[in-house]
Amino acid sequence: QLQLQESGSGLVKPSQTLSLTCAVSGDSISGSGYSWSWIRQSPGKGLEWLGYVYHLGSTYYNPSLQSRLTISIDRSQNELSLKLNSVTAADTAMYYCVRGPTVTRGWYFDLWGRGTLVTVSS
C-alpha cells in the first residue's frame, strides 16, 4: 500500500530556508509514471499548490513561489524534497506531500501524506 510521510524542520526562522522531505513507500517514485506535488495550507485557509515534479525529473512551480522554491526527487532514497528559501511568517502552514497531477494518469491529487506543520518564527 502506497504511503507518503513528510518530515523536516518544524520551526524555521525568518529569512532562512525551509526544507522538507517526503518518504514514499509501496512504490517507486521514479518508476511510477506519476507526478508528485507539494501542497500547503495556512492555518484557517485554503489549499495552495506549490509545485510538482514529474517522475522523470521535470518540475513545474506556482508562479508566485517559483523564485524561492525547489522541488526534486532523490531516486536512491525514494524521496521527494522541498526547499523554500527566504521564508516569512506567511509561509507558516501545513505542508502536504501528494501524488499527482499526472497528464497520463489523471489531473488530480489522489494520495496525500498526513502533512507536516511548519512555523516560521524567530
Place this chain on the structure above:
Amino acid sequence: QSALTQPASVSGSPGQSITISCTGTTTDIGSYNYVSWYQQHPGKVPKLMIYDVTNRPSGVSNRFSGSKSGNTASLTISGLQAEDEADYYCSSFASSSSHVVFGGGTKLTVL
C-alpha cells in the same frame, strides 16, 4: 485571492441536496475536463471525491456527483448526512504557467 471562485459557505438539512459551485475561466474549467473536488474534515487530510468533472474514485459514495457548464463546475451532494459536514475544494488544470489552480473552499454545514 484564489484562481477559482467558490461560495464561502453552504448549508442544508439532512436528506436534502446541495450544490457547490466553482467558477473559473476559459483558461481552466472552461476548456478542460480536469476538474476535481476534495473533502476536508477539520484537522484531517483532504480526500479526493470527484475527478475529471464527473468521476468518483472507488469507495466514494454515489451521493456525490460532479458536473460542468461553461466556466463553472459543480459538486452536488444528495441525501445530506451529518458526516458530509466539511470543507470542500475544487481544482482544475490551468493552461497558464501555474498548471494547477484551487478554489478558496466552501464550508458545508449540515443543519
